[in-house]
Amino acid sequence: MKLSKQLTTVTTLSKTLFAILFISLPLVGFLLGMEYQQKITPPIDYEAMREDVLFEFGIGATPHNNYIAYTSNGFEPNVKTFKAVTTYPNSTESGILVWENNSDEVVEIAVDPHPHHNGNRAITNGEFSLILEPNTAQALTITKTGTYTYHNERNLSQTGTVVVE
Numbered sequence: 001m002k003l004s005k006q007l008t009t010v011t012t013l014s015k016t017l018f019a020i021l022f023i024s025l026p027l028v029g030f031l032l033g034m035e036y037q038q039k040i041t042p043p044i045d046y047e048a049m050r051e052d053v054l055f056e057f058g059i060g061a062t063p064h065n066n067y068i069a070y071t072s073n074g075f076e077p078n079v080k081t082f083k084a085v086t087t088y089p090n091s092t093e094s095g096i097l098v099w100e101n102n103s104d105e106v107v108e109i110a111v112d113p114h115p116h117h118n119g120n121r122a123i124t125n126g127e128f129s130l131i132l133e134p135n136t137a138q139a140l141t142i143t144k145t146g147t148y149t150y151h152n153e154r155n156l157s158q159t160g161t162v163v164v165e
Helices: 005-040 046-056
Strands: 067-071 074-076 079-082 096-101 107-111 129-132 136-141 146-152 155-164
Touching (some): 074 146, 074 155, 096 129, 129 136
Parallel strands (some): 079 155
Antiparallel strands (some): 067 074, 107 129, 107 146, 146 155
């Protein structure tokens, strides 16, 4: 049976419109959903995250606390002194060391001496080195007294000292 040209044209037009709608509607929905998601997702507040980490480990958010910040200028403060924890989990302000990376680059904190890194690894959580991505922090509990020297494995001129009494 042969269909008239008018019926064939309508059928072809219907198929074409269906194909266009079938492809474009999900794409438009996806793009609108992405735009909406960006509007409702708040930007990451790294300073608030730092405050949360400090609070969680019983450390107030004042500059006298036991944190060492890595910035584009190196470690600040260069020398940090505090008291060791004597009874875990009695972790008040003493004995908690918080490393924070406030730079735009990865920092790799390694114990001295370089290149053997065979010093006391308490300040790197028992590891060869402690790697911190940009705008992150890590807290450690230190129970052993001593003087710990460290450096940035990715920039050996950046060094520091932790003294635990």
